[in-house]
Each structure stands twice: as C-alpha cells, then as structure tokens.
Amino acid sequence: MSINTITLDRQGDLPAIFEACARHRVAAVCPWRHQVHQAGLERAAKLLRDAGLNLSGYCRGGMMVADKAHRQSARDDNRRAVEEAVTLGAPSLVLVVGGLPQFSRPGSAPSKDIAAARDMVAEEIAHLLEFALPAKMPLAIEPLHPMHAAERGCINTLRQALDLCDRLDPARDRGLGVAVDVYHCWWDPELATQIARAGAARLMAFHVCDWLVPTTHLLTDRGMMGDGIVDIALIRGWMEAAGYGGHAEVEIFSERWWREPMDKVLETCVERHKRVV
Amino acid sequence: MSINTITLDRQGDLPAIFEACARHRVAAVCPWRHQVHQAGLERAAKLLRDAGLNLSGYCRGGMMVADKAHRQSARDDNRRAVEEAVTLGAPSLVLVVGGLPQFSRPGSAPSKDIAAARDMVAEEIAHLLEFALPAKMPLAIEPLHPMHAAERGCINTLRQALDLCDRLDPARDRGLGVAVDVYHCWWDPELATQIARAGAARLMAFHVCDWLVPTTHLLTDRGMMGDGIVDIALIRGWMEAAGYGGHAEVEIFSERWWREPMDKVLETCVERHKRVV
Numbered sequence: 001m002s003i004n005t006i007t008l009d010r011q012g013d014l015p016a017i018f019e020a021c022a023r024h025r026v027a028a029v030c031p032w033r034h035q036v037h038q039a040g041l042e043r044a045a046k047l048l049r050d051a052g053l054n055l056s057g058y059c060r061g062g063m064m065v066a067d068k069a070h071r072q073s074a075r076d077d078n079r080r081a082v083e084e085a086v087t088l089g090a091p092s093l094v095l096v097v098g099g100l101p102q103f104s105r106p107g108s109a110p111s112k113d114i115a116a117a118r119d120m121v122a123e124e125i126a127h128l129l130e131f132a133l134p135a136k137m138p139l140a141i142e143p144l145h146p147m148h149a150a151e152r153g154c155i156n157t158l159r160q161a162l163d164l165c166d167r168l169d170p171a172r173d174r175g176l177g178v179a180v181d182v183y184h185c186w187w188d189p190e191l192a193t194q195i196a197r198a199g200a201a202r203l204m205a206f207h208v209c210d211w212l213v214p215t216t217h218l219l220t221d222r223g224m225m226g227d228g229i230v231d232i233a234l235i236r237g238w239m240e241a242a243g244y245g246g247h248a249e250v251e252i253f254s255e256r257w258w259r260e261p262m263d264k265v266l267e268t269c270v271e272r273h274k275r276v277v
Numbered sequence: 278m279s280i281n282t283i284t285l286d287r288q289g290d291l292p293a294i295f296e297a298c299a300r301h302r303v304a305a306v307c308p309w310r311h312q313v314h315q316a317g318l319e320r321a322a323k324l325l326r327d328a329g330l331n332l333s334g335y336c337r338g339g340m341m342v343a344d345k346a347h348r349q350s351a352r353d354d355n356r357r358a359v360e361e362a363v364t365l366g367a368p369s370l371v372l373v374v375g376g377l378p379q380f381s382r383p384g385s386a387p388s389k390d391i392a393a394a395r396d397m398v399a400e401e402i403a404h405l406l407e408f409a410l411p412a413k414m415p416l417a418i419e420p421l422h423p424m425h426a427a428e429r430g431c432i433n434t435l436r437q438a439l440d441l442c443d444r445l446d447p448a449r450d451r452g453l454g455v456a457v458d459v460y461h462c463w464w465d466p467e468l469a470t471q472i473a474r475a476g477a478a479r480l481m482a483f484h485v486c487d488w489l490v491p492t493t494h495l496l497t498d499r500g501m502m503g504d505g506i507v508d509i510a511l512i513r514g515w516m517e518a519a520g521y522g523g524h525a526e527v528e529i530f531s532e533r534w535w536r537e538p539m540d541k542v543l544e545t546c547v548e549r550h551k552r553v554v
Contacts, residue, residue, distance in 0.1 A: 100506060103490060112508040118466065147424045149464035150490050150506045160466050187426035189395065189437050213380060213427045215495055229377060229427045231389040 002028035002056035004251035058090035064124035066105035103151035138175035181207035200243025279305035279333035281528035335367035341401035343382035380428035415452035417481035458484035477520025
C-alpha cells in the first residue's frame, strides 16, 4: 500500500505526513507538488530517505492545454515537474493532462473545442517526452472521469490514453504509460480489456478509493475503500493479471476524511486495504 | 424544438405546461410518466391533441436492474410504460436502463457487480422488445453520463448502446435505437464516429442542455444551452449528417431554472435554441 499525500492534505505538512506513514508502516507515498514546494525539494527528498519511504509516483504534471500566451509557461512548469520527480527518485510523473484551456491554464482564451484540447495534449506530451526520456523519468497519463473532462482532464478512458501511448511510444521503450485510478475508470465497460491491452510496461500506477452513492461533490466526495460500490479487488486482479507489480496507492479527495485525525485516516486505510483492495 | 416536460416540473402540472408550450409555439413535447399519471393518461392524450402538440418521445421506461424479488414488478412497470406511450402517440419510449439493483429498484439486494447489471439490462431489453414490437412502440436506449453509472444507468457510452442494439436488432427492423443527450455524451472521444455508425434508423431522440463549469450537483445542475462548454451545434451537425430529422428536445434538470417562471424558461429556451443549438 502507498499513501497519496493529498489524502492527508489538510491534516499536516509533508514532514508530518511522512512521519505518520512511517509510524503506520506504510510502504510508500506519492507526494504532491504543492506540498513538496512548501517543504522544499531537497528537504523533501532527504525526509523520504530518512523515513525509509519508497515512492509510488509524483503528483502531478500536466494541465497542458493552454492558449499561445500560456503555452510556454505550461511547458516550463512541466519540465520542472520532471526534474523534481528525478530529484525525489519517483518511479513516474503522473500527468493530469488538463481540459479546456480556460480551466487548464486560467487566463487562456475560452474554448469549447474538446477535440482541439485533445490534439494539444498529444502534442505537448510528445514534447515533454523529449525532455523526460533523457532524464529517465517515465510519464504516466491518468485518464480522468468524464465528469472532469472540461476542467481537469480531457483524456477520459483507458482506451484513449493507451491509443495515445501507442502513437507516441509504439515500441513501449520510451517510458510512456498510464495511471489507473479505480475512481475514474470503474464504470468503463472496456476496463478489463484495456488493462489487459496495457500490459506491465504501460501500467505505471494504480490508485484506489471508492465511488459513493450519492456523490455530493464532483471533486471532494471520494470514498474510503469499502464505503462505496466499486469492486476494487476485481480491478486489482485485472491489474495483477496484466503484470502490474506496483503499489495500490490510496488517493482520497474527501471533505469528510480531511476532517479526521491523520492517525485515524491511516489506520482506516491500512485496515480497508487488507480487507477490500 | 421540443420541450421535455421535466424542464418545467416544478412550475406547473402537465395541462399548464402544454398550454404554455402552445403559447410559445413550441412544436413538440416529451412528457414524463409521473406528470402523465398525475394528469391522467387519457386526459393527457386529449390535452396534447387539443394543444396541437407533437411528441418527441415519452420519458421514461427502464430501471430494469433488480433482484429476483423485484424483477417481475420492473417488467410489469415497463410494459405499462410502453402502453402509455402508445396511448399518447409517442414516437418512442426512452429507456434509462438503471444501475446497480439497490438503486435501480430500491429494496433489491445490494451488489457491486456492474457487469451483471449490464447483462441484465440486455436481457430485460430483449424481453421488453417482444412486447414493444407488436405494440409498434420503438425503444430508445439513452446512454447516461458515467457519473450516473451506479444509480441510474449502466449504459454509459453510445458505442455500448449501439453494440446492444446490434445484438438485439441486427437488421435494424425491430424498433430499437438510441436517445443521444449532449449532456451525457459530449465528452466522449468516439461521439462523432458512433453517431455516424448509428444512422437514421437508430437515432430516435436528441436531447440538449449544457454542461456547466463548475457543476455543483450531479443531477440537478444542468445548464441552459449556451451557458456551458458544450459545442451543441457541432453535435447537432453530426446528428443531421447521420440522417436524424427529429426535434432537438430541451431537457434541463436544474434547481436554478426550476425557480424561474414558466414563460421566462420557455422564452430563454426558444432564444437559445435559435442561437446555439
């Protein structure tokens, strides 16, 4: 099990989160950039080593859709994300690719052209790959739930992400793959077949939480594993059958869980991970 | 333009809605069952004729996923929906197929098996078709947005709906097709190709509203056409290029618009339909 540090974003800073994870014998973490910047990059890297924590990824690059005026700053930002991931020793940089330009890079000219946004994502990932490849930092495209297509990510199915991988990295030797999050993908009727298609080389991360019914907020009402309707163990089985051997990374955006003490959240994650993941 | 009567559900009953639609020279309506039941079926049929309103559909049959104890009542309910649609003279009965059994038919035993729910939908549509075919009532499967997969509809893409149509009605002569709602489908990277695949025989309804950013509620925060980020005219173009010649039916579940007077909503629909649909 790994803990994505957004899960504890309101309870403490990165040093406190790392310490708590080590105390609860969590094997790995996936830190977020804003938390790393707050703690300081070199200090965060040292804290990780001192705590004996592995990384399951680094969250996140992306938000690549921008108008001309904002394109270069988006590129610079993503190169920095790659460099930070290298410094931290992350196995991959997770990419949340962005939606329409006005939401992805605020200040960009508004557009309703989702097809153009998708074309731009392909172009920008190709561009970033030229930088990430010599830096030896794999890029993991995370398909987002279609309800986030406009503002956060216009890659919305695993098929779509893998089509892009096949186009930009046909021989599977350039370090391009996917992050599969059960929250974003559980509904997809093609999920099993696309995970099998992906195979070990493309499956770079596996994120878990749960889908609650009812869901009261599009972004911050994700559930603790076992509290919703996703058959997480089934999806984990598909991942492992396809050759994935990495962590199950708990990533929960939740007003409800952000209000709980850090130790209680971690205890619950450990218990639920054993029981339902 | 057609008005789906849910758009005015809180402002008045069916007689009041029909009268207002006639006053605003709306060509057609798509009434909901609960409104028809409240007004009385025969009376609703007469009111429609008297107002000179056409129908663009009847909303809705479905919620077909149930446990054994609730299966027969679901079947009976759907047969009644077909009979009502015939009495009203609807061109098709829209099917919102249902999600997991505990939400689709409350009281059913809980399940996390979305694949089983999908299998059951296929079986139940096949069953209903045997009843609808001699009654000459076409069935329009409406793919729902993936955010509704658990509680309202486990058919979530047009591809999935059309695969089912091809399986149950391979020669396209049994009156099985789809209702395309821009709200549910706008994000789909395969939307253009799947609409083209569907063709005129399968395209039975076209629902319009808009996707707002941010969306504050999963069900009741749909936008008036033009207030969101969907390029509705583009999708309408795909529908027409594929041979669809029916109405653009305005269906808006919205706390905001349910608070406005009926005349203001209809005026706005007419104006926006001209400008952005």
